[in-house]
Amino acid sequence: MDLTTTYLGLSLRTPLVASASPLSQEIENIRRMEDAGASAVVLYSLFEEQLALEQHELHYHTVSNTESFAEALTYFPESEDYQTGPEQYLEHIRKAKETVDIPIIASLNGATTGGWTNFAKQIQEAGADALELNVYSIPVDLTKTGADIEQEILEVVRAVKGTVTIPVAVKLSPFFSNMGNMAQQVAGAGADGLVMFNRFYQPDIDLETLEVRPNVLLSTPQALRLPLRWIAILYGNVEADLAATSGIHQAQDVIKMLMVGASVTMMASALFKFGINHLRAVEADLRDWLVENEYESVSQMTGSMSYKNSGQSTSFERAQYVRGVSSLPDGIYPGLK
Numbered sequence: 001m002d003l004t005t006t007y008l009g010l011s012l013r014t015p016l017v018a019s020a021s022p023l024s025q026e027i028e029n030i031r032r033m034e035d036a037g038a039s040a041v042v043l044y045s046l047f048e049e050q051l052a053l054e055q056h057e058l059h060y061h062t063v064s065n066t067e068s069f070a071e072a073l074t075y076f077p078e079s080e081d082y083q084t085g086p087e088q089y090l091e092h093i094r095k096a097k098e099t100v101d102i103p104i105i106a107s108l109n110g111a112t113t114g115g116w117t118n119f120a121k122q123i124q125e126a127g128a129d130a131l132e133l134n135v136y137s138i139p140v141d142l143t144k145t146g147a148d149i150e151q152e153i154l155e156v157v158r159a160v161k162g163t164v165t166i167p168v169a170v171k172l173s174p175f176f177s178n179m180g181n182m183a184q185q186v187a188g189a190g191a192d193g194l195v196m197f198n199r200f201y202q203p204d205i206d207l208e209t210l211e212v213r214p215n216v217l218l219s220t221p222q223a224l225r226l227p228l229r230w231i232a233i234l235y236g237n238v239e240a241d242l243a244a245t246s247g248i249h250q251a252q253d254v255i256k257m258l259m260v261g262a263s264v265t266m267m268a269s270a271l272f273k274f275g276i277n278h279l280r281a282v283e284a285d286l287r288d289w290l291v292e293n294e295y296e297s298v299s300q301m302t303g304s305m306s307y308k309n310s311g312q313s314t315s316f317e318r319a320q321y322v323r324g325v326s327s328l329p330d331g332i333y334p335g336l337k
Contacts, residue, residue: 001287001290001291001295001296001297002296002297002298002299003015003286003287003298004299005039005263005264005298005299006241006263007040007193008130008193008241009192010040010103010130010167012102012103013037014039014283014298015039015254015258015263015264015265015298016038016039016264016265016267016279016282017038017040017041017042017266018038018040018041018042018267018271018279019042019245019266019268020043020044020045020132020134020268021044021268021272022044023044023268023271023276024041024042024043024044024096025044027092027096027099029276030096030099030100030104032277033276033279034100034101036277036278036279036280037280037282037283038279039102039103039264040104041096041100041102041103041104041105042105042106042132042266043092043093043096043104043105043106043107043128044107045107045108046086046089046109046116046119047110048108048109048110048111048114050085050086050089051115052114086119086122089106089123090122090126091126093106093123093127093128094126094127097126097127104127104128104129105129105131105132106126106130106131107131107133108120108123108131108132108134109134110134110135110136111135111136111137111152111156113152113155117159117160117163120163120164120168124164128166129166129167130166130167130168131160131164131166131169132168132169132171132195133160133168133171133191134171134198135153135156135157135171135172135198136173136198136200137149138200146176146177150182150185153170153186154185154186157186157189157191158189161189161190167192168190169191169193169195169241169243170186170193170195171195171198171245172195172197172198173197174197174226174227180230180233180234180237183230183238183240184237184238186240188239191240192241193240193241194238194240194241194242195266196227196231196242197226197227197230197246199223199246201214201215201216218269219246219247219268220247220249220269221249223247224244224246224247224248224253224256224257225247226246227245227247228244228256228257231244231260231261231262232260232261232305232306235260235261235306235308236261236309237308242262243262243263243264244257244262244265244266245268248265248267248270249267249270249274250270250282250285251281251283251284251285251286251288251289252285252289254282255289255301256305258298258301258302259302259303259304259306260303260305260306261302261306262302267282
């Protein structure tokens, strides 16, 4: 059974990739991921704010001038929020490359065309096989238009692509007026791959302390519906590889994503929930399904259920919504009896 696939020009043993998460902060975990069957690992993200902290010597300025510049203390996040800095991140890449044989994909998380784009070159020099850009921005400036925000993202992609020669993937959010058009523009700006989708962590309020706190929730299999639809629509219509992330928990999730056109499927929440060795079970189940359904390879089914190839294009459009609403199962609302 041929499970090989190609993503960002990298030949991978299987379509199972470990997505960016704190799990990859430990070299031993990366080794375990390789042993369990991960064909590549996306490292935890280095944040734009971490680079800003270093470049502006935050510690010196905030400590020595606290009284004079109290209002500036909230400009950057607290340094203890970050476990590693830029130099440690580069060293982590080097150690990972020395330890495992699978591709290591670095991850940069930012929102502006700042110094973090230049740091991409150092990531390449450290030995990363590819780079994933997580362009994470909450548009709180109400004067900005959607076009303004899209242009900023495209500028980031162009800036990074102008700096490095390794492949670059862009992890997108689904919150665009025309998701398909934005995907085409990002690919046109040079992105070699599109990762769909970024899961924005939503804030919560602690009623005891009256503080706004992050509320991190693991994904559920239901979360795959959104990337499934858009990968199906984009397959064959954008010149970039498509990676599915969010909601990938079992082999059946992997199969669905491959069928709509994903080159790889990325997992993090499932590894937190079931352990790193869960990769072995997913691969075994994937092989069994392919044999049972008489497939000889992963590539044979990739894109077979996409918008372009399935012959069921309306199922990815509004008609499917109408059909779904009109066919709710009996007893779904027992409280209305």
